[in-house]
Amino acid sequence: MNIRKATAVDALAVEALYRQLVAADNVQVSGERIEQVARDPNTVLLVVEENGVVHATALVSLCSDVMYGTQPFAVVENVVVDLAYRSVGMGRTLFASIEQLCVERDCSKIMLLSSATRADAHRFFEGVGLRGNTKRGFVKYRREFAKIEPA
Numbered sequence: 001m002n003i004r005k006a007t008a009v010d011a012l013a014v015e016a017l018y019r020q021l022v023a024a025d026n027v028q029v030s031g032e033r034i035e036q037v038a039r040d041p042n043t044v045l046l047v048v049e050e051n052g053v054v055h056a057t058a059l060v061s062l063c064s065d066v067m068y069g070t071q072p073f074a075v076v077e078n079v080v081v082d083l084a085y086r087s088v089g090m091g092r093t094l095f096a097s098i099e100q101l102c103v104e105r106d107c108s109k110i111m112l113l114s115s116a117t118r119a120d121a122h123r124f125f126e127g128v129g130l131r132g133n134t135k136r137g138f139v140k141y142r143r144e145f146a147k148i149e150p151a
Helices: 008-021 031-039 090-104 119-127 142-147
Strands: 002-005 043-050 053-063 073-081 110-112
Touching: 002 090, 008 031, 008 043, 008 053, 008 073, 031 043, 043 090, 053 090, 073 090, 090 110
Parallel strands: 073 110
Antiparallel strands: 002 043, 043 053, 053 073
16 A cells, blocks of 8 residues: 555546545546646545555645634645445555644644535544534635625
8 A cells, every 4th residue: 555645647537536525527536637636735535545546635725814823724625535445444544644744844733524414534534633512614615705794
């Protein structure tokens, strides 16, 4: 098992993993966008490969903060392990790498959102030490942005 930063050649594999996560026609991953993300010093798209085949991915964004001096916090998004490779330690190994990255970058915390209906994923996240009972997440999607009336 090898964990590394994604490259442009991983675009189709990452897109296929995302399609396991969400059933949306507009999921589109391009090699060019992966290259753009790779140049961002505060964003890391990781993949887990075995025998040259990508089986898992996660996006880590390091967010600047002012609360704890210069410590950033991390937001982890789009965590996917291929259905055929779940429960074999791949996700746990991926999260160990994410945690190491966050230690190296002196992050104050790691946050992620997970769909409220993904009970298996929630058990996994709790199993790697994330707590689902300390904060509450809120999301507003783009299609809903214009629905706030000005005061």
